[in-house]
Amino acid sequence: MVDETPTVPKDPAKVQRILASAMHNFAVHGYRTTKTDVIAQEADVSKGIIFRYFGNKAHLFVAVLQQAFDKIEGVADYSVWHNSTDLVEMIVRATKYKIELQLQYPDEFGVLMDGYVIAEKAPKEVKAGIKAVYARATNVSLQELITPVLDRLELRPEVDYDLVYTMMTMVMNQIQEETKVFMKTHPHAELTEFTEIIEHAKRYVGVVEKGILRV
Amino acid sequence: MVDETPTVPKDPAKVQRILASAMHNFAVHGYRTTKTDVIAQEADVSKGIIFRYFGNKAHLFVAVLQQAFDKIEGVADYSVWHNSTDLVEMIVRATKYKIELQLQYPDEFGVLMDGYVIAEKAPKEVKAGIKAVYARATNVSLQELITPVLDRLELRPEVDYDLVYTMMTMVMNQIQEETKVFMKTHPHAELTEFTEIIEHAKRYVGVVEKGILRV
Amino acid sequence: MVDETPTVPKDPAKVQRILASAMHNFAVHGYRTTKTDVIAQEADVSKGIIFRYFGNKAHLFVAVLQQAFDKIEGVADYSVWHNSTDLVEMIVRATKYKIELQLQYPDEFGVLMDGYVIAEKAPKEVKAGIKAVYARATNVSLQELITPVLDRLELRPEVDYDLVYTMMTMVMNQIQEETKVFMKTHPHAELTEFTEIIEHAKRYVGVVEKGILRV
Amino acid sequence: MVDETPTVPKDPAKVQRILASAMHNFAVHGYRTTKTDVIAQEADVSKGIIFRYFGNKAHLFVAVLQQAFDKIEGVADYSVWHNSTDLVEMIVRATKYKIELQLQYPDEFGVLMDGYVIAEKAPKEVKAGIKAVYARATNVSLQELITPVLDRLELRPEVDYDLVYTMMTMVMNQIQEETKVFMKTHPHAELTEFTEIIEHAKRYVGVVEKGILRV
DNA sequence: AATGAATGAGGCTTCATTCAT
DNA sequence: GATGAATGAAGCCTCATTCAT
Numbered sequence: 001m002v003d004e005t006p007t008v009p010k011d012p013a014k015v016q017r018i019l020a021s022a023m024h025n026f027a028v029h030g031y032r033t034t035k036t037d038v039i040a041q042e043a044d045v046s047k048g049i050i051f052r053y054f055g056n057k058a059h060l061f062v063a064v065l066q067q068a069f070d071k072i073e074g075v076a077d078y079s080v081w082h083n084s085t086d087l088v089e090m091i092v093r094a095t096k097y098k099i100e101l102q103l104q105y106p107d108e109f110g111v112l113m114d115g116y117v118i119a120e121k122a123p124k125e126v127k128a129g130i131k132a133v134y135a136r137a138t139n140v141s142l143q144e145l146i147t148p149v150l151d152r153l154e155l156r157p158e159v160d161y162d163l164v165y166t167m168m169t170m171v172m173n174q175i176q177e178e179t180k181v182f183m184k185t186h187p188h189a190e191l192t193e194f195t196e197i198i199e200h201a202k203r204y205v206g207v208v209e210k211g212i213l214r215v
Numbered sequence: 216m217v218d219e220t221p222t223v224p225k226d227p228a229k230v231q232r233i234l235a236s237a238m239h240n241f242a243v244h245g246y247r248t249t250k251t252d253v254i255a256q257e258a259d260v261s262k263g264i265i266f267r268y269f270g271n272k273a274h275l276f277v278a279v280l281q282q283a284f285d286k287i288e289g290v291a292d293y294s295v296w297h298n299s300t301d302l303v304e305m306i307v308r309a310t311k312y313k314i315e316l317q318l319q320y321p322d323e324f325g326v327l328m329d330g331y332v333i334a335e336k337a338p339k340e341v342k343a344g345i346k347a348v349y350a351r352a353t354n355v356s357l358q359e360l361i362t363p364v365l366d367r368l369e370l371r372p373e374v375d376y377d378l379v380y381t382m383m384t385m386v387m388n389q390i391q392e393e394t395k396v397f398m399k400t401h402p403h404a405e406l407t408e409f410t411e412i413i414e415h416a417k418r419y420v421g422v423v424e425k426g427i428l429r430v
Numbered sequence: 431m432v433d434e435t436p437t438v439p440k441d442p443a444k445v446q447r448i449l450a451s452a453m454h455n456f457a458v459h460g461y462r463t464t465k466t467d468v469i470a471q472e473a474d475v476s477k478g479i480i481f482r483y484f485g486n487k488a489h490l491f492v493a494v495l496q497q498a499f500d501k502i503e504g505v506a507d508y509s510v511w512h513n514s515t516d517l518v519e520m521i522v523r524a525t526k527y528k529i530e531l532q533l534q535y536p537d538e539f540g541v542l543m544d545g546y547v548i549a550e551k552a553p554k555e556v557k558a559g560i561k562a563v564y565a566r567a568t569n570v571s572l573q574e575l576i577t578p579v580l581d582r583l584e585l586r587p588e589v590d591y592d593l594v595y596t597m598m599t600m601v602m603n604q605i606q607e608e609t610k611v612f613m614k615t616h617p618h619a620e621l622t623e624f625t626e627i628i629e630h631a632k633r634y635v636g637v638v639e640k641g642i643l644r645v
Numbered sequence: 646m647v648d649e650t651p652t653v654p655k656d657p658a659k660v661q662r663i664l665a666s667a668m669h670n671f672a673v674h675g676y677r678t679t680k681t682d683v684i685a686q687e688a689d690v691s692k693g694i695i696f697r698y699f700g701n702k703a704h705l706f707v708a709v710l711q712q713a714f715d716k717i718e719g720v721a722d723y724s725v726w727h728n729s730t731d732l733v734e735m736i737v738r739a740t741k742y743k744i745e746l747q748l749q750y751p752d753e754f755g756v757l758m759d760g761y762v763i764a765e766k767a768p769k770e771v772k773a774g775i776k777a778v779y780a781r782a783t784n785v786s787l788q789e790l791i792t793p794v795l796d797r798l799e800l801r802p803e804v805d806y807d808l809v810y811t812m813m814t815m816v817m818n819q820i821q822e823e824t825k826v827f828m829k830t831h832p833h834a835e836l837t838e839f840t841e842i843i844e845h846a847k848r849y850v851g852v853v854e855k856g857i858l859r860v
Numbered sequence: 861a862a863t864g865a866a867t868g869a870g871g872c873t874t875c876a877t878t879c880a881t
Numbered sequence: 882g883a884t885g886a887a888t889g890a891a892g893c894c895t896c897a898t899t900c901a902t
Contacts, residue, residue: 009886032247036872046888051873158418159427166415167422170385200381203373207382211426212374224861251897261863266898439865462677466893476867481894588848589857596845597852600815630811633803637812641856642804654882681876691884696877867899878888 010053017043018050020107022064027110031061031126062129065115068108069133072101084149087168091205092198095175099194102179113180142169164208171204225268232258233265237279242325246276246341277344280330283323284348287316299364302383306420307413310390314409317394328395357384379423386419440483447473448480450537452494457540461491461556492559495545498538499563502531514579517598521635522628525605529624532609543610572599594638601634655698662688663695667709672755676706676771707774710760713753714778717746729794732813736850737843740820744839747824758825787814809853816849 021043025034036057040047054060077097084090102109115130143165150161178197183189236258240249251272255262269275292312299305317324330345358380365376393412398404451473455464466487470477484490507527514520532539545560573595580591608627613619666688670679681702685692699705722742729735747754760775788810795806823842828834 011886014887030247035870037870047872048874048888049886052887057872153427154429155427156425156429159422163418163422164427166389167419167427170389170419173388174381174385203378204382204385207374207378207423207426209426209428210371211422211424212368212370212379212382213424214369214371215430226861250895255864262865262897263863263899264861267862272897441865444866460677465891467891477893478867478895479865482866487893583857584859585857586855586859589852593848593852594857596819597849597857600819600849603818604811604815633808634812634815637804637808637853637856639856639858640801641852641854642798642800642809642812643854644799644801645860656882680874685885692876692886693878693884694882697883702876863900863902865899865901867897869895869897871895872893874890874892876888876890878886879884880886881884 008052014043014045014049015053018045018053018060019064019067022060023068023107023111026061026064027107030114036060058126058129061126062133065111065130065133068105068111068115069136071105071108072112075101075104085152087146087149087153087209088202088205090146090149091168091171091175091201094172095198095201096191096194098172098176099179099197100191102183103189103191106183142172167208168205171201171208174204175201223267229258229260229264230268233260233268233275234279234282237275238283238322238326241276241279242322245329246272273341274344276341277348279326280345280348283320283326283330286320286323287327290316290320300367302361302364302368302424303417303420305361305364306383306386306390306416309387310413310416311406311409313387313391314394314412315406317398318404318406321398357387382423383420386416386423389419390416438482444473444475444479445483448475448483448490449494449497452490453498453537453541456491456494457537460544466490488556488559491556492563495541495560495563498535498541498545499566501535501538502542505531505534515582517576517579517583517639518632518635520576520579521598521601521605521631524602525628525631526621526624528602528606529609529627530621532613533619533621536613572602597638598635601631601638604634605631653697659688659690659694660698663690663698663705664709664712667705668713668752668756671706671709672752675759676702703771704774706771707778709756710775710778713750713756713760716750716753717757720746720750730797732791732794732798732854733847733850735791735794736813736816736820736846739817740843740846741836741839743817743821744824744842745836747828748834748836751828787817812853813850816846816853819849820846 018039021039022034025039025042036050037047039060040050043050050060054063084093115134143161146165146168147161150164155164175197178200179194182194182197186193233254236254237249240254240257251262251265254275255265258265265275269278299308331349358376361380361383362376365379370379390412393415394409397409397412401408448469451469452464455469455472466480467477469490470480473480480490484493514523546564573591576595576598577591580594585594605627608630609624612624612627616623663684667679667684670684670687681692681695684705685695688695695705699708729738761779788806791810791813792806795809800809820842823845824839827839827842831838
């Protein structure tokens with residue numbers, strides 16, 4: 001990894017305004033449709049400074065992606081996940097927490113959500129950068145978070161931890177999707193309005209635990 | 216629904232070649248990266264005719280999306296889904312069938328997969344069109360396909376059909392994802408090479424049916 | 431050598447107008463200072479067509495250089511040089527002829543004159559192209575044109591053909607320089623107004639033949 | 646002569662560093678390709694001061710050109726030229742001396758060499774300035790240096806001093822060119838390696854004196 | 861009706877110049 | 882007076898769309 005723009009002193013306030021503006025635009029409009037002019041304008045900086053700070057649009061995108069990760073990662077409170085006695089409690093906590101994050105950092109979530117999708121279609125200059133960010137970011141695996149909870153449970157013999165991990169991922173994805181949909185129709189919703197989704201989460205995990213069939 | 220270009224007589228053969236070429240390009244490169252020049256060239260058609268037939272690139276994309284749906288929809292053999300005695304059998308049949316479709320119509324699947332993602336970021340002219348297509352397409356619900364099977368099962372009291380439907384959707388999405396990943400690394404794979412994924416499908420439905428916990 | 435822009439049909443009239451406009455601008459203003467907008471405007475074509483035809487500014491410059499060579503080469507009448515009985519006659523003919531060419535193709539001469547100078551400072555993409563043009567162009571050497579004349583002369587023993595060739599090159603360069611200066615102050619001069627320069631040429635060759643010292 | 650920036654107190658050390666840095670960059674990369682950032686950086690000076698001291702890039706270039714002249718002029722030892730008994734001796738001395746200068750001040754020579762070429766293509770703001778420098782610089786004419794030597798020689802009747810002067814200029818130009826070529830392939834050559842070029846110089850002057858024809 | 865060459869608005873990027881500190 | 886971060890005009894190039902043939 002080469003530092004793209006060797007040592008350009010950066011005004012942190014401006015860097016943040018640029019990243020915020022870019023974050024928002026990339027999240028809402030995607031990579032290609034976002035114009036550097038607009039980013040500059042919304043960040044209340046000159047167009048030139050973007051290139052001074054980030055080299056080019058592609059690098060800016062990668063920086064945005066990285067910041068999205070860092071921000072989410074930085075505020076992530078894994079204790080929320082760990083100290084649960086059962087999967088339902090865990091999914092409830094996790095869901096609440098994730099929704100809160102999403103309400104607080106909607107653009108960061110937006111960018112991360114389709115960052116990988118974008119990577120495929122993106123000019124190859126961005127591709128590598130994006131993949132690098134994602135690679136660096138996959139340190140904390142959901143699997144190891146679930147493990148302690150599973151250790152307290154007695155699983156059916158044909159069920160291994162990997163299977164549970166995958167099932168929980170499915171549930172999280174589903175909740176994520178429901179959240180996304182709800183947020184689109186209720187942009188200014190607060191956590192309390194998501195009770196229904198959390199109820200869903202419980203039911204999904206209920207199925208994962210006990211199945212749908214009467215014994 | 217607006218008819219894009221009022222009354223233009225169209226050569227069906229050319230329409231098909233254009234749609235096929237556009238389908239492939241949109242699937243592989245995405246909307247913005249795909250160039251009308253290339254579409255025209257691969258369709259062995261003049262560039263002008265694309266605009267005469269479809270008005271503009273956005274409309275063409277919507278038409279492509281529509282055709283993707285129609286094609287998939289047209290070949291869909293719902294009997295495959297219906298006549299199953301249990302969910303595992305159903306998911307196995309469905310998965311096999313879906314993989315076959317994907318192998319046969321990779322571009323159609325590709326376009327449909329990120330059509331909705333694209334919709335968000337797309338110039339608003341396309342947005343409505345895409346949504347319309349997806350709206351029209353959700354007629355045949357997975358739910359009603361599952362229902363006959365569920366009617367034969369005895370469910371736990373707190374489980375309703377909607378819940379099962381959602382759980383099965385999750386499983387299908389997961390399988391879809393696994394298939395996509397596998398196909399990227401094995402572009403010319405045949406159905407027989409997907410046995411592992413089908414095994415996964417079975418296990419996922421197993422969990423949905425019986426849960427992970429030892430009774 | 432790769433054909434830069436595979437098979438773009440070109441309107442010869444426009445190609446010529448572009449080349450002419452570019453030729454003039456490059457000759458007068460140099461590579462960097464010349465703007466593609468201006469070239470297009472003066473050629474009465476759209477900006478886009480320049481890139482359609484020539485790929486980019488660098489390729490356009492090389493094409494201009496090549497055409498300058500071709501044009502000069504194409505009209506070059508080497509018999510003018512050959513059939514001379516002595517060096518003075520030869521230089522007179524050659525000078526007249528070269529002046530005529532310069533009056534007729536001032537821009538071509540201008541471009542060729544500092545093409546090599548430009549090459550040094552030019553973006554490296556142009557560099558190779560320019561060198562290639564010059565390499566291709568050095569087929570007919572001045573040396574072999576002079577040789578037949580020299581064969582008829584009796585040279586002093588310490589003088590070889592190479593020396594004479596170099597001396598004649600110096601004289602040609604000097605005449606070239608004088609012509610350039612004169613043309614700058616008399617842009618619309620005709621051949622008859624160059625008699626003084628031709629007289630100079632005679633005197634220079636006179637010195638080359640007989641020296642300045644009284645025997 | 647316009648004083649570019651009326652009355653700005655200048656730190657002589659910085660002025661020199663700027664001029665040196667600019668000299669080198671202009672010599673190596675040419676006017677357009679040279680960036681003020683790089684000049685400032687290499688001069689270990691802020692970019693702002695360049696504009697405070699020199700007004701703009703164009704004026705800086707003129708100043709550089711002027712300094713190149715002054716430096717060369719300042720170290721020029723005309724006695725080298727004067728006290729020669731014949732032209733060959735003179736050209737040998739002169740050539741050696743000029744090569745030494747060139748080895749010592751390559752950038753100054755480089756700038757002067759294509760300063761005039763640049764003048765033509767330069768933004769007209771510079772044009773006048775450059776011409777002014779060259780005009781001021783041609784005070785000491787080669788002609789008057791040669792004159793004393795010529796006074797000792799007996800010339801053929803049709804040969805006047807002007808003619809000799811021009812012939813000697815040609816020779817000097819030729820030598821200059823050969824030197825330039827040699828130095829490009831041998832950047833760190835020392836004077837002793839230029840013996841061949843000096844031999845050439847002798848031969849050229851030999852021809853100027855005695856001609857190529859056997860009497 | 862079809863063609864595909866031509867158009868030009870619009871995007872990214874550079875770099876001389878300014879000006880707040 | 883000096884600094885160097887910030888500015889934005891200006892340049893190159895792309896590609897959806899048009900229109901003469």
